[in-house]
Amino acid sequence: MLTADRDFLAINDRLENASPQAILRWAVGTFHPRLTMATAFGAEGCCILHMLGEIQPSVHVFNLDTGYQFPETIALREQIRQRYGIEVELVRPDASVAEYESRHGGPLYRIRPDQCCQDRKIGPLRRIVANFDAWISAIRRDQTSHRAQAAAVQWDAKFGLVKINPLLNWTKQDVWSFIIKNSVPYNPLHDQGYPSIGCWPCTRPVAPGEDERAGRWAGKVKKECGLHVIEHEGGSGI
Numbered sequence: 001m002l003t004a005d006r007d008f009l010a011i012n013d014r015l016e017n018a019s020p021q022a023i024l025r026w027a028v029g030t031f032h033p034r035l036t037m038a039t040a041f042g043a044e045g046c047c048i049l050h051m052l053g054e055i056q057p058s059v060h061v062f063n064l065d066t067g068y069q070f071p072e073t074i075a076l077r078e079q080i081r082q083r084y085g086i087e088v089e090l091v092r093p094d095a096s097v098a099e100y101e102s103r104h105g106g107p108l109y110r111i112r113p114d115q116c117c118q119d120r121k122i123g124p125l126r127r128i129v130a131n132f133d134a135w136i137s138a139i140r141r142d143q144t145s146h147r148a149q150a151a152a153v154q155w156d157a158k159f160g161l162v163k164i165n166p167l168l169n170w171t172k173q174d175v176w177s178f179i180i181k182n183s184v185p186y187n188p189l190h191d192q193g194y195p196s197i198g199c200w201p202c203t204r205p206v207a208p209g210e211d212e213r214a215g216r217w218a219g220k221v222k223k224e225c226g227l228h229v230i231e232h233e234g235g236s237g238i
């Protein structure tokens with residue numbers, strides 16, 4: 001178990017230049033079955049699911065099913081089950097979309113997207129990860145300036161468990177080379193101009209040359225739903 005800053009420093013020294021598969025093997029050996037993975041079935045997540053299929057397909061995996069996902073995204077869940085035998089748990093908010101919108105007099109994503117993400121993603125995430133000691137994410141360092149500061153293994157004070165980022169050093173090119181080489185199933189929306197796919201009301205295709213996350217909450221300052229914004233805490237944070 002990692003309990004102190006020096007433990008995180010030592011493991012990051014060891015894993016900083018390790019392959020994603022080596023990082024995942026370490027995570028499985030250290031935390032399974034108290035290890036989970038969050039996936040929105042993005043291209044990066046599909047690469048990790050392929051690796052887990054080879055390393056340990058019984059690792060718990062979940063998807064935050066906000067009720068606003070694209071049908072193409074939900075359809076990938078069955079493809080992943082058939083290809084890798086990985087059953088992705090759908091984690092849902094307390095209220096259906098109809099109940100939620102009725103309660104708030106309409107969709108909150110238009111006027112208060114931070115609250116909508118809080119209610120439909122962050123709250124459910126907090127509840128599910130309380131059952132685990134570590135979670136795997138598919139972020140890359142080159143996606144945003146905030147993600148650039150992440151470490152391969154870090155204490156996630158926001159959710160109270162260890163966070164493992166096996167693809168930090170990968171580029172978009174690395175992701176797509178892996179997908180093509182291994183025929184990994186992926187969301188067909190990627191071929192229609194959506195490099196980053198979230199909920200349909202908050203995702204639009206991007207034009208050639210635009211930043212790959214420009215289509216997320218387009219026209220708003222918001223660029224993260226809050227899942228991958230690490231809060232540092234004295235004692236064990238990286």
Ligand code: SF4
Pocket residue numbers: 066068108109112113114116117118120121198199200201202225
């Ligand atoms: S991405 Fe948009 S629709 Fe999805 S939870 Fe956040 S604000 Fe709501």
